[in-house]
Amino acid sequence: MPYANPLPAPDLETQGFWDGCREHELRILRCEACSTYIHQPAAMCHACNSTRFQWTRVSGEGEVYSWVVVHHAPTAGFQAETPYVIAWIELAEQAGLRVLSNVIGCPTDQVHVGMRVRVDFRDVTEDVSLPVFRPD
Amino acid sequence: MNGEDLARDRAAITGIGYTPLSRKSGVTVDALALQASMGAIRDAGLTPQDIDGVVTFGVGDAAMTRSVAQALGLDASNWYVDLFGGGSYSCAAVAHAAMAVAVGLCRNVLVYRALNGRSGRRLGRVASQPGQQTVGGQQQFSIPFGQLGPAHSYGMLARRHMIEYGTTTEQFGHVAVTLRANAVKNERAIMRAPITLEDHRESRWIAEPFRLLDCCQETDGACALVVSRSEFAGDSPHTPVYVGSFALGGRGAPALTPDKCDDFTTFFPAHIAPGLYRRAGIEVGDIDLATLYDAFTFLVIGQLEDFGFCKKGEGGPFVADGHIAPGGSIPVGTNGGLLSEGYVHGLNNVLEAVGQLRGDGGKRQVPGAEVALASGWGANVGSALILRR
Numbered sequence: 001m002p003y004a005n006p007l008p009a010p011d012l013e014t015q016g017f018w019d020g021c022r023e024h025e026l027r028i029l030r031c032e033a034c035s036t037y038i039h040q041p042a043a044m045c046h047a048c049n050s051t052r053f054q055w056t057r058v059s060g061e062g063e064v065y066s067w068v069v070v071h072h073a074p075t076a077g078f079q080a081e082t083p084y085v086i087a088w089i090e091l092a093e094q095a096g097l098r099v100l101s102n103v104i105g106c107p108t109d110q111v112h113v114g115m116r117v118r119v120d121f122r123d124v125t126e127d128v129s130l131p132v133f134r135p136d
Numbered sequence: 137m138n139g140e141d142l143a144r145d146r147a148a149i150t151g152i153g154y155t156p157l158s159r160k161s162g163v164t165v166d167a168l169a170l171q172a173s174m175g176a177i178r179d180a181g182l183t184p185q186d187i188d189g190v191v192t193f194g195v196g197d198a199a200m201t202r203s204v205a206q207a208l209g210l211d212a213s214n215w216y217v218d219l220f221g222g223g224s225y226s227c228a229a230v231a232h233a234a235m236a237v238a239v240g241l242c243r244n245v246l247v248y249r250a251l252n253g254r255s256g257r258r259l260g261r262v263a264s265q266p267g268q269q270t271v272g273g274q275q276q277f278s279i280p281f282g283q284l285g286p287a288h289s290y291g292m293l294a295r296r297h298m299i300e301y302g303t304t305t306e307q308f309g310h311v312a313v314t315l316r317a318n319a320v321k322n323e324r325a326i327m328r329a330p331i332t333l334e335d336h337r338e339s340r341w342i343a344e345p346f347r348l349l350d351c352c353q354e355t356d357g358a359c360a361l362v363v364s365r366s367e368f369a370g371d372s373p374h375t376p377v378y379v380g381s382f383a384l385g386g387r388g389a390p391a392l393t394p395d396k397c398d399d400f401t402t403f404f405p406a407h408i409a410p411g412l413y414r415r416a417g418i419e420v421g422d423i424d425l426a427t428l429y430d431a432f433t434f435l436v437i438g439q440l441e442d443f444g445f446c447k448k449g450e451g452g453p454f455v456a457d458g459h460i461a462p463g464g465s466i467p468v469g470t471n472g473g474l475l476s477e478g479y480v481h482g483l484n485n486v487l488e489a490v491g492q493l494r495g496d497g498g499k500r501q502v503p504g505a506e507v508a509l510a511s512g513w514g515a516n517v518g519s520a521l522i523l524r525r
Contacts, residue, residue: 006269008276040277066299066400068291069344070282074258078282083341086283088292088400096398102281113299130280 003124004077013041016055021129024121028097030056037094060119061136062089065098069108083108089117089133105134140415141381147234148369148376149523150244151180151362152487157326157478159254161356169199169250170207172358177208180362181373182244184208187362189215189245191232193225193481197257199250214241222259223429224384224404224514226482227521231382233363243365249483250358258354259286286431287351291343293515294434296400298345300449303437305345307452309336311433311468312349312475314461319472321499326353327476350433355478359487377493380416380507380524383408386517404518405442405511416522420444423522424505425492426466427485429513430473436460439511440468443520462500470500486510486521493525 010018017039020027029038033050037058044051067087073079085103090096103111104120117133124130153175155161155168169192177184187210190201201216215236219225226249233245253259271279283289297303313333319325331349339348369376386404413419420443428439437451445466446454454460460468471477471488478484489508491497497505505525512519 005282006271006279008280009270009272010276011272014276040274066292066296068283068288068295068346069341070288071341071344072287073282074284078284081282083344084282086281086288086292100278100281100283132281 004080005075007125007128013043017041018128020055020057021121021131022127024129025057026060026119026131027055028058028091028093029053037097039097039099058091058093061092062117062133064088064103064111064113064115064117065090066113067103067111069111085111087111087133099131102132103134104132140411141417143234143238144380144416145378145524146238146366147363147379148366149361149379149490150364150369150372150374150376151176151178151182152490153177153179153360154324154484154487155358157324157355157357157480159326159354159356161252161255165197165250165252165256166199166203166207168252168356168358169204169248169360172250172360173204173208173246173248176246176248176360176362179374180244180364181371182362185211186244187246188213189233189236189242191217191219191229191245191247192249193219193221193229194249194251195220195222195259197251197253199248204248215245222514223431223482224512224518226429226486226512227382227510227519228384228512229483230361230363230379230486230521231384231519234379234382237363237365243368245363246360247363248358248360249481251481252356253479253481254354254356256356287343287346290432290435290515291346293400293438294345294432297434297438300401301452303452305347306333306337307437307456308345308350308433309333310455311430311436311460312336314455315430315469315473316476318462318470318500319476322471322477325472325477326355327472346432346434352431352474353476353479355480357478357480359480359483361487361490375494375525377490377523377525380418380522381412382519382521383412384519386514388516401438402516403438403442404514404516405439405520408518408520409443412520412522416524418507418522422507423466423509424507425470425489425502426468426509426511427470427473427489428468428511429482429485429518430469430475431479431513433475435513436468439513440466443509443511462502467502470497470502482512489523493523
């Protein structure tokens with residue numbers, strides 16, 4: 001059965017993130033001038049206003065910062081996956097550097113703040129892999 | 137004051153109008169806008185020819201100001217504003233009108249919000265148009281993971297507040313129960329059957345920590361109001377309600393994608409309230425009632441803290457102790473709010489504040505109400521008004 005849920009449409013600023021995911025690497029935009037990691041990708045570093053960045057592979061380790069257990073989703077595709085966990089994962093590389101993702105591989109009621117997780121990749125189509133997180 | 141109070145009381149709300157609120161209006165969004173607008177214009181003792189500015193807001197689901205102006209037969213307009221945005225603009229729309237009259241550009245500005253929010257385009261489903269296969273922009277980092285609507289994204293903020301301050305879902309329940317009790321006294325409200333904390337606790341999870349009874353209505357309907365230059369407000373058949381001050385602001389990244397937000401539990405009022413009160417010449421203790429934007433119960437708790445009605449982190453115990461109920465230290469959502477009156481994207485809460493300050497609150501009147509706060513939530517960015525009689 002074809003994958004039913006919406007896929008990301010990369011653009012000039014985000015292509016590197018999704019390219020990394022396809023190669024099963026979590027890459028985050030990093031400012032060349034002040035080394036601050038930036039996510040979501042942006043045209044300017046909010047810390048120093050530089051516009052020079054490099055895609056940088058990160059460890060993929062992080063902690064759950066906040067989460068929601070979705071029991072009701074307004075599309076059939078996601079409703080079929082309920083209950084599922086969406087979570088803000090704070091990455092190990094930098095305080096406050098967070099990505100929105102899913103926590104999979106454990107019962108939804110086991111998810112807790114500070115839970116240590118590690119990135120994994122879900123190959124949802126031939127071209128698209130979504131970064132998800134599992135208990136570490 | 138360094139001129140900060142330049143706009144204080146220069147504008148007054150002189151007319152208000154509603155359509156019935158329902159889940160299926162059976163008419164177009166334009167028809168709703170026109171019905172509410174005519175109601176507000178007549179309520180102000182005016183005719184459409186007296187209106188020289190029009191403001192609305194929406195997210196692609198609203199009646200456009202120019203088509204409403206044309207249908208009303210306005211002679212001419214000096215100011216059209218179609219704001220693109222949701223709840224964070226409910227008070228900003230009124231602020232735009234207040235600015236237009238304060239600078240002499242307009243004499244009477246019509247403000248409305250109309251939507252078929254249940255039978256037409258549902259906000260909770262904005263992220264899921266049929267046939268949508270790919271998502272770009274900021275949503276490419278949320279929708280593919282199943283973060284699809286406001287309950288999902290604001291649930292994340294509520295959870296973080298629970299983590300940092302020990303706030304409980306039962307405290308959310310106190311907001312739901314209190315506002316429903318207010319709606320029981322409001323003939324306009326969609327949800328008028330009383331509920332208990334047990335009903336709240338037993339309602340199904342939508343996006344844990346939010347249960348069904350933590351979520352607002354989805355509504356078909358419209359509201360409108362007329363904002364007039366204060367010099368002419370005395371012509372209105374009603375007690376004028378003056379716009380003491382207004383703001384649209386905040387700090388940080390957009391509400392639904394707070395990756396860059398360094399603080400999940402400090403919301404827009406923390407950034408705009410000090411100036412809002414100063415410009416109106418009031419202190420928080422002067423406010424008699426607050427019609428806070430309440431798309432979800434938790435939003436009330438967060439705003440009570442950041443508008444300064446209680447200390448940071450104490451919003452949960454504050455609502456559980458009855459402070460927001462009638463007779464409490466700061467009555468909230470006297471109409472039942474978006475949770476129980478209905479969801480006209482927050483503008484109905486502004487109209488409730490106007491009705492209370494006129495003394496037209498009926499069975500739910502806050503005795504002696506002279507100063508009201510209304511707000512429009514967008515997490516770390518939002519809008520607010522100080523209104524006074």
